[in-house]
Amino acid sequence: MNLELSGKTAIVSAGSKGLGKAIALGLAAEGARVAICSRSPDNLSQAAQEIQTKTGTDVLAIPVDVVKPDAITNFVDLVVQRLGKIDILVNNAGGPPMGAFADFEDEDWEGAFNLTFMSVVRFVRAVLPHMPTTGGGRIINVTSTSVKQPLEGLLLSNSIRPAVIGLAKSLANEFAPKNILVNNICPGSIFTDRIKDNVAAQKRSTGQTEESIMAAYEAKIPLGRLGQPAELADLAVFLASPRAAYITGATIQVDGGLIRYIM
Ligand SMILES: NC(=O)c1ccc[n+]([C@@H]2O[C@H](COP(=O)([O-])OP(=O)(O)OC[C@H]3O[C@@H](n4cnc5c(N)ncnc54)[C@H](OP(=O)(O)O)[C@@H]3O)[C@@H](O)[C@H]2O)c1
Known part of the structure; x- marks a missing residue:
C-alpha cells in the first residue's frame, strides 16, 4: 500500500526515544519531513542521526520540555519557518509517575495534568493555524490502555489520560469540517x-x-x-496517512490482546 506521505510534514513530540522515535522513523521512512522534540539534546541528536541514517531524510530536532507553554509555541514557529506547514501532529510525552492516591500532593496532580493533558491542548492550539484545511490534517495522541482499563499503580495516568480521549473526541467533531482527523493510540506493553x-x-x-x-x-x-515500538508506529503512520481518510474520533489499542473487554 502506498501511504502517500511523501511531501507531508509532521511534528512528533517526545520523539527522541521509544514510541515517539519509532513513529518519527516510520513517518520519515514513508517520505514525510519530520520534526521531533524532547528535553535532552543528546537523546535528540542520537535519534535524528539514527533516523537520518536509516531513511536518508533530514530530521529537525529541537530541545523542548512539553510542560513549558512558550517552548511549544517557539518550537512550532520554528518548524513552520523551516518546513512551511504542518500536516501531521503526533502528541506524545513522558508518562506521569507511578503511585497510589496517598503518594500524591496537589503539585503532583497539577504536574501530571500539565504533562499529559495541557501539552496536547497547547500543541493543538499552536499547530492548528498551520494545518492545511484542504490536504487532510491529522492529530494523533499517544495515550495508554489505562483509558480503557485502569492500570495498577498508575493512578495519575488512569485519571488524567481519559481527559485526552474526551478532548480528542470533541476535536474530532469540531475539526471534521476542516478535514482534520483526530485519533488516539493506546500502547499496552511495548518494549x-x-x-x-x-x-x-x-x-x-x-x-x-x-x-x-x-x-x-x-x-x-x-x-x-x-510489543515492539515499530508495531505501534505502523498504526500511527497509517492513521497519519491519506489512506486513513475515514477514521476520526477513534481510540485504538496496540496491546497484543491485553484489554479483555468486547468493544
Ligand atoms: N511503552 C509502553 O508500553 C507504554 C504503555 C502505556 C503508555 N505509554 C506511554 O507512551 C508514552 C511514550 O512512552 P515510551 O515507552 O516511548 O517512553 P520512553 O521510551 O521512556 O520515551 C519517553 C520520551 O519522552 C520524552 N519526554 C519525557 N518527558 C518529556 C517532556 N517533559 N518534554 C518533552 N519530551 C519528554 C523523552 O525524551 P527526553 O528525556 O529527552 O525528554 C523520550 O523521548 C509515555 O507517555 C508512556 O507513558 C507507554
Missing part, C-alpha cells in the same frame, strides 16, 4: 526504556529477578510477548 525502567523499579522494590517480572508482564498478554 521501550519506560518498560525497562518499570522493571528495574519493581526489581528494586520486590527483589524479584528481571526474568520473573518480564514473565509476569508476558503472562497477561494473549500474544505472549511485549
